[in-house]
Amino acid sequence: MLSPIPALPGLVGRRLGLRVGLQVVETVSCSRLGTPSNQGLFQDGDVVIGGLFNVHSKPPATNNDFTQLPDFKRCTSLENLPLQYIYAMVFALEEINHSTTLLPGVKLGYYIHDSCGVALWAMQAALSLVGGDSANCNSTDPLGYSSGYEEGIGEKKGVQPVPLIIGGSSSEEAKILSRSLGPLSVPLMSYTASCPCLSDRRQYPHFFRTMPSDIYQAWAIAQLAIRYNWTYVGAVVVNNDYGLVAIKLFQEETQEAGVCVEFIETLQRENIMSDARRAALTIQASTAKVILIFTWYTDVRELFLQLSKINVTDKQFVASEAWSTSADLLKDPVTSVVARGVLGVAIRSRVIPGFEYFIRSLKPSRRPDDTFLREFWEKVFSCNPGATPLSKYASSLPSQADRLLQKASQPPCSGTESLEGVQNHFTDTSQLRVTYNVYLAVYAAAHALHTLLCPSETAHLETTAPPALLQKASNP
Template structure:
């Protein structure tokens, strides 16, 4: 008796609604269990088969369900006569997937019923999250026969998992057992996503044993709405007006604690008689609360859908005229076919008193859900709060009103790996889901300017990555400048060379009448010192920001200065050889060909050839400033590009030719008396000169950017210092430190 009473109390809301609506529509309603699910599972909810009275509709069975949500029922081939006013479970699964994406939950666990309800829902959930970066960490299945043991296993999995958000597709009884197991394990920091099967369960909301675990549940619920006139109908019910309603009689006696005089019941012997003045006005309980009707509202829509279809079917503007075109057929009340009724149901389209448009899409209706949240009320209990709605797949959610499992408004984080910051990229871990990854810093020249980037983007050639690899910044122009360490060192070397050469020039000028200076052709010595000064000075032209004129001047100054220098040494060597050859019999007139005029003319001739070479080179294909973008780095090399390598090679080749010729002549004169010539010093200086410039070529070619310029400057300074020290240091030593040897007697000693 108690079981039947509880069942009737549970179904009371739906039964009262059906009585209320069908009383005016004069339709017959049959409640059946639909058992056509896959694998023999019972599809959720009953099917309400609406039939008109037998004299109106014959042999017709069209099902309109307010609770059957199995996706399998959308198959028109298997269920051609089926309609429903509750969305398919596919839509609530997709809604949960969109919630996960919205709150950036990429690492989610699932506990599902091991039947069509759970399996089809999790399949739809996985299809929706595909490609969105959300991963399913685990799926625990609960069987109806062993749900207690399965709940313990699922609770253990949740406890040891790093997942913080759990999706649950199962019945409220299974959820209660799972929550009890989590309570025993003190697992209270998980966020649960609830399906409509338990998201509005009053039994769970009122269960104090699971309060700590259930706080903050976020769920999808059947759309709720008010039914116009239903509350007044309920409040106006009286057993005297409905003597055949046994449920109303039992409810009345239980609510008011009295016994009705008609049709004695088991309670009549212990209860006093009702006075007849009892009324449901002001009675507040779950059976009179019509503020949030869910299943009842779906039933209301189902009945009205049938009513509208019947009304359209039985209404003819002109009974004598037959329909034309593609318009719906008009039928006689005694001649209605199933095809006609289905046709009109498929075309049902009306606006509910709440202002919502209702129509069928095949067997289904457009997805419509409530989003609910289990919040803690001031008295410590849980209450169900509406926080948003779902229309189709559009979420309308008030995020700030959500209370999460932590008891705060801070959205919980559930990720396998923290999102990679800007400047890094994701690298999947081998053998693990895509949500589990490592963060690899972008290489130099590549950037990622957003979190969670899957790859780094290479900067354009004019740009380079900043230190954090988060943005591309313009590459700095790099050249050998005066204010950097290398530029300062080379500048100091060049200036020091000029100073030392000037000092030697002054010494020679002061002692120009001494035998040491005069004995070695003082005029060529002064010209050689001047050319060495120019060599040191031309090194400074290579330092600084390259420009059109500096690029042309540096190579011309270098080529001409060194040719002038080598020409002086060559002429000095020729003069020494000629002087000693003229001492032989029959060679007395040899020196007349190498007098001072001829010496100056020879230097000018050798130098003018280099001037011509440089003029032709710089006129047709001169070096120009060029930004070298090919070098990968944070800087762009600004250098003087050799448009004509041939021209540069000819300049170097001519210098090398003169140097080799000078070395050969000096080598031939090396055994002449030391006091009369400087051939040994010239030989040694030319060896240094040639060694420096032979080593220069490969070093110059292999050095990048400004370092090639530094190599050339170093070669200029090294060769210039070699000539200066080898040729003039011994003479300065005698002039300044050994003046007793600076006499004609000493020079003629041999």
């Protein structure tokens, strides 16, 4: 008797055919749960690498009453630094495509999505990437991953599935994606997920990262506390593995030194305003002068705004690497009063030759299909970089159409706008930390592909199926 086979998350199976050898003897009919996303940055290639980044920081409120499918509206508040991560990936891929020694004759493409810092969005985008972003999968083709590549280099059927994803911007997101993509043997390479738990190869055999484990920053902050005799501290942490594991490691490291953690307040992205207000009041009432903060910089920004409202300026804040180098907190006159004198740890910065020129040379006129760059241009220059025919709005989602119509009311750009004189997180390449992690992740993926494809003249793109790539990523 055959036991039921669990359906792939995000797909609803209607009929499941038996498989004899490599052939399906009954038609497979299934459809995706939800609408495939058309928001992102796309470039076809012989092999396509997926990317997931938190381009926007404010997810919309959703009404989860479980009586209808959730209405996922557009995220807002474009973030400059994650946008830089995206173009670090694009820059690295363009470098590799021009290389004569790394993957010669193979063009790498990319499908990049905005996960908006929400695990559910990341999951939907990841399944679109590995499934080819098709609304249905009605097919009588063999159920092999390589069906998208079976015609050979440079040819594909429909939208290509990706054999590897660079993403997992938080430890929580990385854990969810790794477990979901694990049955498909799709490698996930993260540039910021730092939970020590992700080093467990038994639980996460398909996970890789270019980011150090939190063990090191927790140890460094613990040594600061011991060195300066901070016997009484408070803590504000994000309510996931990044924050909770980090503070646990800190407590374990300082226990014998007599360091007491007076309180631990947690922040949740979906309730950030109320959580930040509660944490600010706790900090105000506390006798602890040193406050440890393990969370994302956008959450810290809201926390410091709440602290400034109640005039809390006498605390020493210790920052985790996720926000220690955020200059926005010091540039903002409201938060700078609270942020002044912050101590913190940071990952090491690196130089990427040619990247600054690449960033400052970007123009919407040269990348007409780049929606991220277009939105950034509108934000920086307050103009419309190119008129979109009204007929095109009709095929857009309602929320997207509203935004396009709203932006159409902006004055047109003159065409002389340039990023040469613009100074912000996107154009600042003086301290490339996470940006370099992204760049490094792309090259790690490329070297795994090179090992897979280039030793043999008879290698075909069918060999870029996830299981083969996973083996090379594990043993480059």
